[in-house]
Amino acid sequence: MTRKALVVDDSATMRQMISLTLEEQGFEVMQGVDGADALEQLNGSEVDVIITDLNMPVMDGMTFIRHVRSQPVHRFTPILILTTEGGIDRKLEGKEAGATGWIVKPFDPSRLVRVVHRVVA
Amino acid sequence: MPIDVSQFRGMFFEEARDYVAAFEQAVLQLEKDPSDKASVQEMFRAAHSLKGCSSTLGVNDVAAFTHVLENLLDHMRERSVAVSAELIELLLASSDMLGDLLQRAREGQEPPPGMEPLVHKLAAHVRVQDDAPAEVSHGEDQGTLRGDGRMALEIRCEPNLLTEGLDPLPLLRELYEVAEVESLEADVSRVPDLDALEPERCYLAWSGVVDLEDGPEAVREIFEFVEDTCHVTLAPIEAKAPAASSADETAEALIQKSAGLDRTAGEKATLRVATERIDEMINLVGELVIAQASLAQTAGGLEADEAIAESIERMGRRLRELQQCALSVRTIPLSTVFFRFPRLVRDLAAELGKQVQLEVVGGETELDKGVIEGLAGPLTHLVRNAMDHGLETPEAREAAGKPATGSIQLAARQEHGSVVIELSDDGRGLDTQRILEKARAAGLVGPNETVGSDRLHAMIFEPGFSTAASVSDVSGRGVGMDAARSAIEDLSGTLHVRSEPGRGTTVCVTLPLTLAILDGFALMVGRQTYVVPLLSVLEVVKPAREDFSTVLDRGELVSVRGDVMRLVRMRDVLGHPPALDDAEGLIVVVEVQGERFGLLVDDLEGQTNVVIKGLDESVKTSPAILGGSIQGDGSIAFILDLAGVVRVHLALRRTPALATPESESPSGI
Numbered sequence: 187m188t189r190k191a192l193v194v195d196d197s198a199t200m201r202q203m204i205s206l207t208l209e210e211q212g213f214e215v216m217q218g219v220d221g222a223d224a225l226e227q228l229n230g231s232e233v234d235v236i237i238t239d240l241n242m243p244v245m246d247g248m249t250f251i252r253h254v255r256s257q258p259v260h261r262f263t264p265i266l267i268l269t270t271e272g273g274i275d276r277k278l279e280g281k282e283a284g285a286t287g288w289i290v291k292p293f294d295p296s297r298l299v300r301v302v303h304r305v306v307a
Numbered sequence: 308m309p310i311d312v313s314q315f316r317g318m319f320f321e322e323a324r325d326y327v328a329a330f331e332q333a334v335l336q337l338e339k340d341p342s343d344k345a346s347v348q349e350m351f352r353a354a355h356s357l358k359g360c361s362s363t364l365g366v367n368d369v370a371a372f373t374h375v376l377e378n379l380l381d382h383m384r385e386r387s388v389a390v391s392a393e394l395i396e397l398l399l400a401s402s403d404m405l406g407d408l409l410q411r412a413r414e415g416q417e418p419p420p421g422m423e424p425l426v427h428k429l430a431a432h433v434r435v436q437d438d439a440p441a442e443v444s445h446g447e448d449q450g451t452l453r454g455d456g457r458m459a460l461e462i463r464c465e466p467n468l469l470t471e472g473l474d475p476l477p478l479l480r481e482l483y484e485v486a487e488v489e490s491l492e493a494d495v496s497r498v499p500d501l502d503a504l505e506p507e508r509c510y511l512a513w514s515g516v517v518d519l520e521d522g523p524e525a526v527r528e529i530f531e532f533v534e535d536t537c538h539v540t541l542a543p544i545e546a547k548a549p550a551a552s553s554a555d556e557t558a559e560a561l562i563q564k565s566a567g568l569d570r571t572a573g574e575k576a577t578l579r580v581a582t583e584r585i586d587e588m589i590n591l592v593g594e595l596v597i598a599q600a601s602l603a604q605t606a607g608g609l610e611a612d613e614a615i616a617e618s619i620e621r622m623g624r625r626l627r628e629l630q631q632c633a634l635s636v637r638t639i640p641l642s643t644v645f646f647r648f649p650r651l652v653r654d655l656a657a658e659l660g661k662q663v664q665l666e667v668v669g670g671e672t673e674l675d676k677g678v679i680e681g682l683a684g685p686l687t688h689l690v691r692n693a694m695d696h697g698l699e700t701p702e703a704r705e706a707a708g709k710p711a712t713g714s715i716q717l718a719a720r721q722e723h724g725s726v727v728i729e730l731s732d733d734g735r736g737l738d739t740q741r742i743l744e745k746a747r748a749a750g751l752v753g754p755n756e757t758v759g760s761d762r763l764h765a766m767i768f769e770p771g772f773s774t775a776a777s778v779s780d781v782s783g784r785g786v787g788m789d790a791a792r793s794a795i796e797d798l799s800g801t802l803h804v805r806s807e808p809g810r811g812t813t814v815c816v817t818l819p820l821t822l823a824i825l826d827g828f829a830l831m832v833g834r835q836t837y838v839v840p841l842l843s844v845l846e847v848v849k850p851a852r853e854d855f856s857t858v859l860d861r862g863e864l865v866s867v868r869g870d871v872m873r874l875v876r877m878r879d880v881l882g883h884p885p886a887l888d889d890a891e892g893l894i895v896v897v898e899v900q901g902e903r904f905g906l907l908v909d910d911l912e913g914q915t916n917v918v919i920k921g922l923d924e925s926v927k928t929s930p931a932i933l934g935g936s937i938q939g940d941g942s943i944a945f946i947l948d949l950a951g952v953v954r955v956h957l958a959l960r961r962t963p964a965l966a967t968p969e970s971e972s973p974s975g976i
């Protein structure tokens with residue numbers, strides 16, 4: 187079965203880079219331009235991994251993660267934060283919100299692939 | 308194989324422009340309202356996204372600059388930093404610098420010399436605001452990971468890792484790939500009794516001995532992304548001095564690595580298609596539409612059965628959809644031109660000593676890319692003109708009982724297949740008396756001729772026409788307004804002015820949605836079909852003999868419901884033999900450069916869509932003809948350039964030898 191990923195970033199360049207990287211890995215990729223849009227894309231359906239930015243208009247990444255994690259279907263869904271922020275406070279906030287892990291930009295496709303394989307069996 | 312990120316450079320540069328525009332807009336917003344936290348957030352987001360992308364793509368100068376900029380913005384976000392004029396200038400300079408850096412990076416050039424001083428200024432501003440040390444870098448327990456060779460490994464995870472979406476098993480498996488695992492055992496000491504056991508929690512920890520030939524980095528990297536959930540300690544069994552390395556160096560190395568990517572490597576991800584190819588496609592689709600129309604016509608003549616007629620009709624609908632779709636490839640939002648105006652207005656206001664509030668509406672309205680590119684120049688000029696000549700100084704405004712701050716509105720909207728852009732100011736309005744004096748002096752208006760205010764207003768677009776008492780740097784010396792008009796007309800657009808003394812001026816620019824297809828009005832002159840832009844046609848009337856007249860100064864005139872205008876005999880202009888009876892023809896009222904003309908034509912064919920084709924110089928014999936178009940029945944219709952028609956008309960009047968005397972005698976008098 188094709189594995190599904192949801193990529194959330196307000197930068198179209200980042201979204202495309204991440205999506206293409208995952209598509210090369212055989213993922214079917216959905217994209218969201220911010221948290222609210224991503225929730226709409228998701229619409230309660232299952233995905234194998236979610237990769238999200240934090241700083242986004244309309245709905246930021248933390249709020250988005252809280253929303254997703256509170257849905258029973260996403261209780262165990264891996265959610266990776268891909269961001270330039272790496273401060274310890276933010277990381278703890280992310281953890282509290284329910285994020286699985288943290289990837290600090292600059293974005294390196296091969297690193298993303300490695301991390302994604304660690305959370306998607 | 309992971310992808311090569313350099314292919315995204317082109318897309319990044321496109322996107323980066325939007326970020327810089329958003330940044331600049333936010334700075335201007337902050338200047339207006341220094342308490343507006345949202346604009347600081349907006350700036351931060353723009354800088355942040357630029358930094359993220361540029362560092363990934365190895366656009367290092369931009370990455371380095373946005374890093375410093377982001378620091379300052381972060382400070383502004385976190386603390387209440389006073390928004391001084393100096394800070395605004397600094398941010399605007401940063402916005403300009405970003406634009407410049409991106410441009411240079413795109414062309415593979417070195418950063419400008421101004422970058423270093425600006426970076427220092429930005430950094431200094433942060434220091435002034437804050438004497439506290441910079442934030443603590445992450446990963447402080449890395450010291451425990453130093454060393455190599457045989458090591459004692461311990462992995463302790465937080466029990467809630469499962470509901471954080473993490474399954475530890477793949478990580479442990481990967482451990483076996485990067486290290487020689489001598490032993491690894493699960494520590495079950497924290498597993499509670501069955502009745503206290505929560506199935507969604509993980510109570511296990513792991514410990515063992517690993518041999519790390521390639522150093523601890525490989526192990527550390529596996530757990531790095533979850534370092535706050537899984538705590539990994541590696542203790543050297545045969546202790547060695549830790550090597551100097553840090554997470555920052557890792558990041559550094561990554562930047563170095565991506566910087567090594569070929570700068571000029573193809574920019575493939577954005578689908579970039581040469582405009583000519585899109586135009587060719589649009590052209591072909593247009594011809595397909597025409598071919599379908601011709602097929603429908605033929606089928607109608609054959610009284611073909613209903614099923615065929617119906618499928619031809621269906622095909623027509625799909626084709627029109629296809630045409631819309633093809634055309635939309637060329638459209639972009641007007642905001643791509645509008646974004647420059649807040650800054651322009653701000654800088655000009657400072658230069659002119661005026662207070663101005665700019666309102667921009669309808670930036671999402673889409674237009675053909677070609678039209679948009681051609682708009683920047685004329686719109687800029689119109690805005691400059693409104694600032695310079697339209698708006699008064701704060702003192703003059705107050706003296707006139709108006710608020711000291713003038714307002715300029717730039718509003719776009721779509722209206723019946725065209726786009727209307729209105730530029731309004733609440734300034735002093737046009738001085739019609741001065742314009743009339745000037746026009747008389749320039750010989751544009753006869754000494755005893757009376758002129759309506761519409762035509763007077765339109766005169767500000769005449770070449771060399773400027774009523775400003777003093778000539779300023781800002782809007783030049785009367786070149787410009789006419790250049791603005793001809794630029795708009797080159798885009799098949801029209802320009803109108805409304806003005807009320809003391810209340811302000813509105814310049815209204817109407818543009819076709821696309822340049823490739825003309826919404827036209829087909830008319831017959833001789834036996835030939837001609838098409839004029841529908842935008843220019845005001846009305847069509849059947850004239851009576853008594854409507855025609857001749858006035859010494861202005862030549863032949865025609866009256867359309869009491870409105871007297873110049874008569875243009877299209878047969879003369881287009882080189883057809885004159886008609887026997889003027890009253891047999893029709894008058895098409897058009898507006899050209901602000902003046903109404905009555906075109907005398909033989910007949911009408913009505914509204915039509917034509918695909919414009921450029922004509923060979925050998926076929927394009929008259930300045931009145933803009934291009935050609937193939938019609939449903941395969942014949943050619945000529946598209947008229949109305950400004951050209953008027954020019955030919957005026958030239959014929961000056962050399963009456965070219966006109967036939969009989970046809971020149973007005974019928975009604």
